[in-house]
Amino acid sequence: MNTFIHYHTLDLRLHDSPSLHQAHSPNNTSTHFLPIYIFDPRQLDLSHLSNISSPPAPRAGEPAEHQNASLKYQPKSTRCSPLSRVGGFHRTSPYRLKFLLEAVFSLRESYRKSGGDMLLACGPPEVILPKIVDQLKKDEGKIEGIHAQREYTVEEISNYRRIQSSLDEEIVLHDSKTLIPPKHLPFKPELDTPDVYTEFRKQVEGLGIGLNEMLVKPLDTAKPLNGEIKTKGKLKPFPKIEAEMLNLKEGQGGIIGAEETLEGLYVKLVKPLLDNPPIGGWSSTSSPKEGTPNLHPKSAIPFKGTEVAALERVDDYIGHANGDKWEEGMKARHYKETRNGLLGEGFSTKFSTWLCLGIISPKVIGWRVGELLEKEGKDKEVWKNVYWILFELLWRDYFQYTVLKTSLTPSSKSKSQLRDPLNPNSSLFNPDGFSSQISTYPQNLRPNPSEWEKSNLEDPNDNARRWCEGRTGVPFIDANMRELVQTGWMSNRGRQNVASFLTKDLYCDWRIGAEFFEMNLVDYDTCSNWGNWQYQAGVGNDPRSSRQFNPIKQANDYDEDNGFVRTWIPELERVGDEYVQTPWLINDKSKLGDYPSRPIVELPSWKKHYPNQPPHRNRGKAKGNGKGPKGGRNGG
Numbered sequence: 001m002n003t004f005i006h007y008h009t010l011d012l013r014l015h016d017s018p019s020l021h022q023a024h025s026p027n028n029t030s031t032h033f034l035p036i037y038i039f040d041p042r043q044l045d046l047s048h049l050s051n052i053s054s055p056p057a058p059r060a061g062e063p064a065e066h067q068n069a070s071l072k073y074q075p076k077s078t079r080c081s082p083l084s085r086v087g088g089f090h091r092t093s094p095y096r097l098k099f100l101l102e103a104v105f106s107l108r109e110s111y112r113k114s115g116g117d118m119l120l121a122c123g124p125p126e127v128i129l130p131k132i133v134d135q136l137k138k139d140e141g142k143i144e145g146i147h148a149q150r151e152y153t154v155e156e157i158s159n160y161r162r163i164q165s166s167l168d169e170e171i172v173l174h175d176s177k178t179l180i181p182p183k184h185l186p187f188k189p190e191l192d193t194p195d196v197y198t199e200f201r202k203q204v205e206g207l208g209i210g211l212n213e214m215l216v217k218p219l220d221t222a223k224p225l226n227g228e229i230k231t232k233g234k235l236k237p238f239p240k241i242e243a244e245m246l247n248l249k250e251g252q253g254g255i256i257g258a259e260e261t262l263e264g265l266y267v268k269l270v271k272p273l274l275d276n277p278p279i280g281g282w283s284s285t286s287s288p289k290e291g292t293p294n295l296h297p298k299s300a301i302p303f304k305g306t307e308v309a310a311l312e313r314v315d316d317y318i319g320h321a322n323g324d325k326w327e328e329g330m331k332a333r334h335y336k337e338t339r340n341g342l343l344g345e346g347f348s349t350k351f352s353t354w355l356c357l358g359i360i361s362p363k364v365i366g367w368r369v370g371e372l373l374e375k376e377g378k379d380k381e382v383w384k385n386v387y388w389i390l391f392e393l394l395w396r397d398y399f400q401y402t403v404l405k406t407s408l409t410p411s412s413k414s415k416s417q418l419r420d421p422l423n424p425n426s427s428l429f430n431p432d433g434f435s436s437q438i439s440t441y442p443q444n445l446r447p448n449p450s451e452w453e454k455s456n457l458e459d460p461n462d463n464a465r466r467w468c469e470g471r472t473g474v475p476f477i478d479a480n481m482r483e484l485v486q487t488g489w490m491s492n493r494g495r496q497n498v499a500s501f502l503t504k505d506l507y508c509d510w511r512i513g514a515e516f517f518e519m520n521l522v523d524y525d526t527c528s529n530w531g532n533w534q535y536q537a538g539v540g541n542d543p544r545s546s547r548q549f550n551p552i553k554q555a556n557d558y559d560e561d562n563g564f565v566r567t568w569i570p571e572l573e574r575v576g577d578e579y580v581q582t583p584w585l586i587n588d589k590s591k592l593g594d595y596p597s598r599p600i601v602e603l604p605s606w607k608k609h610y611p612n613q614p615p616h617r618n619r620g621k622a623k624g625n626g627k628g629p630k631g632g633r634n635g636g
């Protein structure tokens with residue numbers, strides 16, 4: 001027996017899978033194929049699974065390095081704990097947990113439907129994987145290779161390094177995470193990713209935008225068929241693993257039985273979240289007393305975490321070729337015009353929900369966009385709208401590669417410190433962000449964390465806490481925050497505004513916002529989240545002082561009919577349309593019910609956008625035109 005192991009991390013799919021492709025290519029000598037997914041106690045509290053001891057819960061503010069005494073490997077500057085470092089938030093919400101389990105269980109189902117299976121385990125991967133390898137090597141068994149997707153973030157890099165340090169076999173890493181794979185880039189991403197997005201995009205577009213130029217063809221390893229995902233050919237047999245023969249010690253974790261269901265596992269994993277709700281609590285739809293969370297009826301992402309759902313969304317949004325014709329895809333043809341919308345599922349692609357776990361390959365999306373552009377891109381309107389999807393996907397790549405570069409560069413503050421081979425050091429989570437790694441960063445724009453407001457999230461009147469709970473008194477901000485907590489989603493427009501409000505108007509530590517997003521966003525992605533937060537907070541590698549949004553102007557421009565604010569803030573029901581974005585201006589405050597009668601801050605620049613101010617409330621002007629405030633555009 002010669003086993004090809006594929007260790008799934010953030011690549012929960014069968015299509016466009018380099019491992020699957022390699023394992024089943026004619027010259028591959030493996031006889032068996034073993035895909036495995038391991039729930040890691042540093043990411044999730046696994047204490048309700050059998051034979052697992054999770055790291056002790058840290059207190060907010062306590063440095064991560066003191067939080068993992070029970071683990072053999074002591075992380076230094078990483079955030080390896082199921083609670084976040086600054087705010088002490090969980091690192092997942094019930095919604096996000098359910099989405100992950102949907103992805104894992106549907107992947108296992110797809111493997112089974114294709115003649116194979118997938119092993120589910122829990123525990124530190126550097127303990128579990130070597131035990132499995134040992135068992136497979138017994139009785140002269142061989143390991144053809146251990147394959148995984150290359151990750152660019154410090155926790156994932158240290159995870160691979162820890163595993164590697166306990167294995168004789170080399171882990172083979174595949175570049176399957178980005179639209180443009182590293183080897184196609186016109187520069188070495190780990191060294192030369194430009195500090196400014198526009199420069200990155202121009203260099204990439206210099207490759208030529210067409211199919212097989214900038215866009216790389218995805219591997220044809222699996223496709224949807226009658227509502228299921230099927231691999232191209234039959235899978236190699238799944239090897240027998242005997243859980244009791246792994247010799248795992250007490251507390252080290254183990255194999256999750258083949259009979260375990262999504263619902264059963266969910267109940268065990270969600271318990272620590274429900275027992276210890278975060279500030280403001282979980283929303284009632286996301287944490288039912290029994291079973292898995294229901295979708296919020298107003299959710300902008302009424303989708304499942306499955307490969308089938310992801311590929312159906314691509315079909316629905318971009319469409320597909322049918323002979324000479326292009327079918328469906330009306331949404332993509334209006335993408336640029338509608339992408340700043342706030343309500344409903346149609347305004348933007350929502351691809352991020354599947355991209356974050358690798359349920360869909362960015363290359364599949366890119367290739368489909370390229371096909372549509374090739375067929376219909378001569379029409380300028382189609383080109384402008386459809387191309388913009390690539391423009392945004394390049395933002396995603398840009399943050400991935402920026403993080404890769406900084407993950408492998410020592411902080412300028414610790415130049416003397418030799419790189420810890422097991423533990424790369426990144427400024428992604430530092431208060432002064434990437435700026436701390438750039439010696440040429442302009443002095444006058446350097447962030448000064450000591451000047452930021454100190455937050456005490458225990459205090460219900462704390463500004464950052466009121467931001468988290470959607471109680472700032474500024475309806476446009478609160479509506480976005482409530483949507484996030486109640487559905488696990490917020491639009492890009494909303495994210496930019498609430499991030500600006502927390503950091504530029506309230507002057508709070510941006511990491512509280514990034515951690516709160518990490519807990520709640522179903523589409524949470526380390527690079528996109530922390531990279532965008534740095535960018536908005538002005539601590540990233542593209543320094544500018546003016547990324548400040550005016551929430552009143554933004555509300556006037558993007559919530560023209562007040563539908564968004566009315567959807568999420570029912571307390572404002574009795575306030576007329578004119579003042580619903582500025583309710584503190586009405587005389588009869590009794591109409592506000594429990595809603596704050598004053599905003600926690602009021603900036604002079606807001607006033608010219610109040611009702612009846614010259615110039616008159618400028619409704620609808622910028623809706624959907626892709627223009628943000630001066631200097632504030634990020635990703636359109």
Ligand SMILES: Cc1cc2nc3c(=O)[nH]c(=O)nc-3n(C[C@H](O)[C@H](O)[C@H](O)COP(=O)(O)OP(=O)(O)OC[C@H]3O[C@@H](n4cnc5c(N)ncnc54)[C@H](O)[C@@H]3O)c2cc1C
Pocket residue numbers: 339348349350351352353355356389392393394395396397399490491492493495496499517521523524525526528529530532533536634635
């Ligand atoms: C403070 C803040 C936090 C964010 N956190 C995340 C996060 O955790 N995960 C995440 O995927 N995105 C994040 N974004 C980026 C962006 O808001 C989302 O990618 C986008 O809203 C997802 O919706 P969509 O798929 O409909 O996007 P579309 O508008 O349809 O864009 C298509 C794809 O392009 C990519 N994209 C678009 N804008 C950006 C951007 N600014 N940065 C990186 N990629 C982009 C995404 O992969 C997206 O799916 C954040 C933005 C801000 C301002």
